[in-house]
Amino acid sequence: MTxxxxxxxxxxxxxxxxxxxxxxxxxxxxxxxxxxxxxxxIKYIHSYxxxxxxxxxxAKRKLLGSECESCHYKYATPRSHCMNCGGETKxxxxxxxxxxxxxxxCYYGGEEFLKETPFNLALVEFDGVDTLLLTRLKxxxxxxxxxxxEVEAVFRASPRYLVSxxxxxxxGKARKK
Amino acid sequence: xxxxxxxxxxxAHPDMDFRMMVKRAFDYAxxxxxxxxxxxxxxxxxxxxxxxxxxxxxxxxxxQDYLGLNPRDSRRIxxxxxxxxxxxxxxxxxxxxxRNEVCLVAGFETMSHVETWKGNEFIALASDTNFDYPVxxxxxxxxxxxxxxxxxxxxxxxxxxxxxxxRKAQRAATEDAKRVMAMVSVKNHxxxxxxxxxxxxxxxxxxxxxxxxxxxxxLNRPMICTMSDGAAVAILASxxxxxxxxxxxxxxxxxxxxxxxxxxADRPHGSVPLFSWEKAEDYANLKYPGxxxxxxxxxxxxxxxxxxxxxxxxxxxxxxELHDAYASSEIQTxxxxxxxxxxxxxxxxxxxxxxxEGMDYGFDLPHKxxxxxxxxxxxxxxxxxxxxxGIMQGVFAFWQLQGSIGEHFGNERLQIRNAKRGLxxxxxxxxxxxxVTIMERA
Numbered sequence: 001m002t003x004x005x006x007x008x009x010x011x012x013x014x015x016x017x018x019x020x021x022x023x024x025x026x027x028x029x030x031x032x033x034x035x036x037x038x039x040x041x042i043k044y045i046h047s048y049x050x051x052x053x054x055x056x057x058x059a060k061r062k063l064l065g066s067e068c069e070s071c072h073y074k075y076a077t078p079r080s081h082c083m084n085c086g087g088e089t090k091x092x093x094x095x096x097x098x099x100x101x102x103x104x105x106c107y108y109g110g111e112e113f114l115k116e117t118p119f120n121l122a123l124v125e126f127d128g129v130d131t132l133l134l135t136r137l138k139x140x141x142x143x144x145x146x147x148x149x150e151v152e153a154v155f156r157a158s159p160r161y162l163v164s165x166x167x168x169x170x171x172g173k174a175r176k177k
Numbered sequence: 178x179x180x181x182x183x184x185x186x187x188x189a190h191p192d193m194d195f196r197m198m199v200k201r202a203f204d205y206a207x208x209x210x211x212x213x214x215x216x217x218x219x220x221x222x223x224x225x226x227x228x229x230x231x232x233x234x235x236x237x238x239x240x241q242d243y244l245g246l247n248p249r250d251s252r253r254i255x256x257x258x259x260x261x262x263x264x265x266x267x268x269x270x271x272x273x274x275x276r277n278e279v280c281l282v283a284g285f286e287t288m289s290h291v292e293t294w295k296g297n298e299f300i301a302l303a304s305d306t307n308f309d310y311p312v313x314x315x316x317x318x319x320x321x322x323x324x325x326x327x328x329x330x331x332x333x334x335x336x337x338x339x340x341x342x343x344r345k346a347q348r349a350a351t352e353d354a355k356r357v358m359a360m361v362s363v364k365n366h367x368x369x370x371x372x373x374x375x376x377x378x379x380x381x382x383x384x385x386x387x388x389x390x391x392x393x394x395x396l397n398r399p400m401i402c403t404m405s406d407g408a409a410v411a412i413l414a415s416x417x418x419x420x421x422x423x424x425x426x427x428x429x430x431x432x433x434x435x436x437x438x439x440x441x442a443d444r445p446h447g448s449v450p451l452f453s454w455e456k457a458e459d460y461a462n463l464k465y466p467g468x469x470x471x472x473x474x475x476x477x478x479x480x481x482x483x484x485x486x487x488x489x490x491x492x493x494x495x496x497x498e499l500h501d502a503y504a505s506s507e508i509q510t511x512x513x514x515x516x517x518x519x520x521x522x523x524x525x526x527x528x529x530x531x532x533x534e535g536m537d538y539g540f541d542l543p544h545k546x547x548x549x550x551x552x553x554x555x556x557x558x559x560x561x562x563x564x565x566x567g568i569m570q571g572v573f574a575f576w577q578l579q580g581s582i583g584e585h586f587g588n589e590r591l592q593i594r595n596a597k598r599g600l601x602x603x604x605x606x607x608x609x610x611x612x613v614t615i616m617e618r619a
């Protein structure tokens with residue numbers, strides 16, 4: 001490696017480090033700081049464990065919630081045990097139509113999702129279900145969306161086994177295949 | 178508490194690693210209590226939020242090592258965004274339990290080592306990674322969802338109830354709320370101009386505040402705190418020995434901590450845990466907390482007020498340093514901690530209550546200075562190096578209560594005259610964990 005170049009702007013240091021792997025920052029406090037690139041990648045072997053049926057359900061175009069067998073509290077985002085009474089829950093089919101409980105349009109996001117911006121997030125409420133589901137709301141612009149808007153579930157044709165295998169669109173906007 | 182120290186929060190501190198940052202803040206605090214020797218410190222509680230940002234596991238042990246505190250008791254504290262607030266409470270427990278006479282609380286975060294949007298990804302890993310992260314992985318998005326519902330509950334259903342067209346009514350309510358959030362942003366940036374530790378002091382105007390880039394509707398850049406590098410320390414001592422080291426210690430009078438579900442989607446729709454001055458009828462039609470309010474913040478305040486004997490916070494507190502990661506959550510927090518009732522947060526700002534009395538913000542306010550909130554500039558203008566943030570609030574509150582702001586800031590502009598009691602508030606994980614600590618002049 002050639003000796004690192006020196007820069008007095010940190011922005012330039014970052015650029016150089018990304019390109020060449022190292023740079024020296026001529027710090028206004030009087031120091032010369034050596035900055036290097038330090039990559040870090042991980043592949044996890046992640047089990048959905050007790051949540052697995054939900055993700056397998058999405059692949060079969062089913063939206064599964066869970067209902068407490070003791071107190072009958074109904075979860076739109078499933079959990080295997082009830083947060084109110086500790087009882088076990090059983091799976092049930094959620095309606096495929098719900099309403100926007102709250103929403104936003106994101107113009108930025110985590111690095112992994114930046115390329116998808118702008119995108120809408122919505123919390124969806126379902127009749128007779130006690131909790132909500134966080135999802136992407138597509139086929140709608142910021143100016144169109146409002147709390148109470150009716151939305152329906154759309155499933156990804158070839159599942160990636162992520163919660164994003166389902167998203168919602170305003171009712172009637174589902175693209176017919 | 179007998180002393181405190183803070184590094185200037187900055188986008189990056191390439192000349193100091195995390196140990197050096199803590200050392201600088203530590204040396205500053207030690208200089209203020211010359212009779213205290215490092216050997217008098219019996220234990221430490223060291224806080225940082227993220228192993229991803231640090232990329233150094235057991236970093237707290239390395240701080241302990243660098244400060245020369247081995248082989249004494251130490252542990253790491255992590256509690257998301259409330260890491261610093263929780264560290265202060267952990268230090269307080271160590272001393273209040275009688276285990277130690279003197280305990281060091283130290284916190285840091287180094288967020289500059291990754292680019293901003295990778296940093297946002299790291300932060301979003303503090304949401305459910307099965308159900309929440311893969312949808313967008315963005316905390317600002319989560320807080321935007323929460324404030325949209327807050328606006329719906331408290332402006333759409335009241336001030337804008339007369340508007341028949343649902344879309345128009347909601348849009349008008351949101352634009353109104355944006356104006357009020359911009360006022361909060363102006364307040365915190367203008368206050369920070371007089372705080373030499375702040376990262377983003379600015380003579381911000383309403384026009385500029387409203388005109389800047391949207392991040393997640395309705396939250397734009399100046400309404401959101403940024404990532405920082407920084408460290409802060411607080412030195413705690415028992416009531417028996419505190420006066421040995423300083424004539425002006427500050428009493429940690431009451432602590433409280435509350436929690437809620439990690440997933441927004443799971444938040445219950447029940448009833449409000451009431452303060453003594455509220456009635457169930459006040460909230461007859463309100464489903465609580467939903468995603469619009471922070472039950473964890475309400476629970477933390479209830480516990481802290483009970484322990485500190487606070488009956489009317491708006492009257493009995495002289496200032497509040499609260500966790501304004503977003504201008505929206507500052508407004509939501511006024512209601513959670515009882516500075517006003519649920520639904521009154523926007524009007525509370527319009528009336529001027531949380532602004533400083535002698536400060537010019539560029540607009541008229543009828544009731545400035547009732548209860549100054551974030552006189553330091555808060556997270557929005559000071560920066561938010563997570564593990565240091567809650568301790569920074571503790572140090573600013575300590576200096577306020579000592580009456581020593583002038584000495585530490587180099588000017589008196591932010592000193593609340595005759596401040597006797599203050600509240601610090603630390604908040605984490607979409608509202609899943611909140612700490613409230615009441616501090617008093619001893």
